[in-house]
Amino acid sequence: MGSELADLKEEVSLLRKELSRVSDEAEVRKVHFKYGYYLDKCLYNEVVDMYADHPDTYVEFLGSRYRGKEGVKRLYNGRFQQSFVNGRNGPVRGFLLDHIMMQDIIDVDPTGTHAWCRMRALMQAGVHQSVKDSHPRGHVQWWEGGLYENEYIKENGVWKLFRYRYFPFWHAEHEKGWSLTKENYIPWPTKTYPEDPLGPDEIIEQKMLWPDTRVVPFHYPHPVTGKKTSDDDLRAPHFGKDASTGDAPLTLALPEGQSRPGAGNAWTSEGSVRVLPDLVQNL
Secondary structure, three states, X not given: OHHHHHHHHHHHHHHHHHHHHHHHHHHHHHHHHHHHHHXXXXXXHHHHHOEOOOOOOEEEEOOEEEEHHHHHHHHHHHHHHHHHHOOOOOOOOOEEEEEEEEEEEEEEOOOOOEEEEEEEEEEEXXXXXXHOOOOOOOOEEEEEEEEEEEEEEEEOOEEEEEEEEEEEEEEEEOOXXXXXXXXXXXXXXXXXXXXXXXXXXXXXXXXXXXXXXXOOOOOOOOOOOOOOOOHHHXXXXXXXXXXXXXXXXXXXXXXXXXXXXXXXXXXXEOOEEOOOHHHOOOO
């Protein structure tokens, strides 16, 4: 009887852990989806509040990083809010900025305080012809496809965006499609804050825009083989050329001054390693 009771307690404990993991995954998914709904309608105050107050918080976007909560505010309340909606918090008539978030792969570590998410975004954006003379972007419409490889942390019991990496993979003007998109469709930032009052805190070498088709690194190993995708396989050389001729592989490396105390450790869930050991945050 005692042995059966001990087995039952162990089973209940395992079920509790599994329930917590599944619940946390659902919460992280909702955090990102809610972020997307605020972003769609240029509710940038609400967007900024989705980010963690942790000093290591950052946004990596278009070859640059905005570090800390102040950097996050500079990007959303500065760059985006000023250029898209003239400084107001909320939409303006005739400006479309819808983000469809999908294909999410979420993994939560055993502490229930750190999570990773790979997710795809498909954006439709533009300015209606009826307001082309009053909106600074004029009459325009375009598509954007991108990938997130984000990290999230739980602060005071609430899941928040932490290390945000968005790779806008391709752009296309609606009338022409993606095969005619000019290279470097969106200009890279060239100046940092404070030289540029709305600029990033640092410019980084990691830049990718269509027709560059390198692989955004996966935070997880292959679910069957358990192997990490090789660096050469993340490259995108020209057709028929050796991988070494392509641009260097993209990485999920941390900026200077940040670290992963748990790097090198592996933990499993449902019988498989869920996150690459070199990306594990907690001990």
